[in-house]
Amino acid sequence: MKNYLLVSILFLGHLTQAQSELDWWNDAVFYEVFLRSFYDSDGDGVGDFKGLTEKLDYLNDGDPNTDTDLGITGIWLMPINPSPSYHGYDVTDYSGINPDYGTMEDFKAFLAAAHARGIKVIIDYVMNHSSAQHQWFVDSKSSASAEKRDWYRWSDTKPGYSGPWGQNVWHSSGTGYYYGIFWDQMPDLNYENADLKAAMFDHAAYWIDEIGIDGFRLDAVKYIYENGSQLEDLEATHTFFKDLSSHIKSFNPDAITVGEAWTSTSKVVPYVTDERIDFCFEFDLATSIINAARSGSISNLTDQVTNVINAYPWYQFSTFLTNHDQNRIMNELSSDIGKSKIAASIYLTLPGVPFLYYGEEVGMLGAKPDENIRRPMQWTGGRNAGFTTAGSAWNAPSSNYADNNVDKMEDDPSSLLNHYKKLIHTRNEYAALRTGDFITLDASLGGVLTYLRQLDDERVVIAINTTSSNKRFDIDFSSYASASDLPPFDHIGGESLLSVSSEGDLKGLFLSPYQTMILTFDREATVLNASSYGQFEVVPNPAHDLIRINTGTKNLVQHYQLLALNGAVVQSGVFKNEIPVEKVDNGLYLLKITMGNITHQQKIIIKH
């Protein structure tokens, strides 16, 4: 029966690079907030800064000794500047606050409250284009000789090319044709013009130096410069960010830039090298993580993790599942909670800087168009999902809010929300999970992803079952033998694995479908001995559909085998208090229970 698979250890590159070179953001877990949809404090149906401030305790209560909060340590705010659109990516005043969201004083109060909890705050900076209603563009389009004519790109005749996805990029106005890669209401700014560039750099300085934010998420970085019909990834665009970065860091050396270069890994890397953007979102890896969660095809994922680690400056990339431009992860995984949990397990235990999109942790639904993936946060099962006291919110909550909401899921220990909390708090607790080496322990055990994160003497073993089957296996751990003889402690299950040896190997690991284990070797466990089994009680006997086992030890996972009298294993698995036997034929069996170094066996009759 003990169908153990011996697992080999495969080293990856980069094991010697100094983690001391890493800066604060490699210790952070970011949370992306669409303010319009997060929490409405004043009953007008629109989320605002006061609402976000009220909900900070949910995100991080500032007390490292409590784990009832989500535990995030960074917030990315989607655009907060004045804008005619609901989403704000067309800005009319780069130093202003959108009045829908409150005042600058409200923002400053939020920022201070976030900082007091140890949360860093970055905001979207939309540099490629402004709103067509920005005063700069109103002036620019007024005449061919307007003062700010050259702050945008104009042509007397319509150039004969279209954009990367076949879209029209030259839009007509009464005074000529202007360039706007995304939309005619978002004219591209012309960074060939020194005055425009200086104005945009001044706005950046304002937020860093005067307001005190911690950095920027840079939108659409591929498109800053153009050269004729070459519209993306120009060398001038790459080097532009070195100027911007040194400008920002001249006001605060710890301020960061995070880039959205939505393209393949090899094309993202130039944005992160040579002191340009501090780090960028890794879209290819996100796709691989989602595919692994969806299909259990983990070899592609481990290849992609290796590629990404090798491609970037050490760990200067962001891991995530989806963002405000993509269908929500719950849709991508067909509302499968098990798969949603392992998607979270993967990206929150890999190297890189994790970003959660708000509501991901409660399994919010949403598929394009964009308004559907930016719906109100699901706080309760009540009206408007508890987002607002208004008669109706600016947009309705997603259809699953009655079950998928913070209020309800906080009370369920096995909920997706509590899974996220455990993952984030464990990541916050162990530096090895944030900045340690990544070493695959095995990638081929039929859908079980196992890897080691190691930093100095700290070791964390991750094992994730991406399949719907039980998995039992060993990991040869001799190269990483624990200095202590403490048993492995699983931070997701919340218990020591007393049946698993940790000296030189991890023998007899067991994962139920879609289960995650995060193992460390630093926790004292209650060591059970034979006498603690004094009250061992198996009832009823004869059993009908269920065997109940009372051990006097609460809530410890135990393994069992149900054997026919000829020794054949009829059923086996892991259990806490009960073993279902409705599928077992009537008869006399031997029940064998293993926990730690204790084995208990007794005869039991099954009679339906």
Ligand SMILES: [Ca+2]
């Ligand atoms: Ca409001």
Ligand SMILES: [Ca+2]
């Ligand atoms: Ca806390």
Ligand SMILES: [Ca+2]
């Ligand atoms: Ca541009």
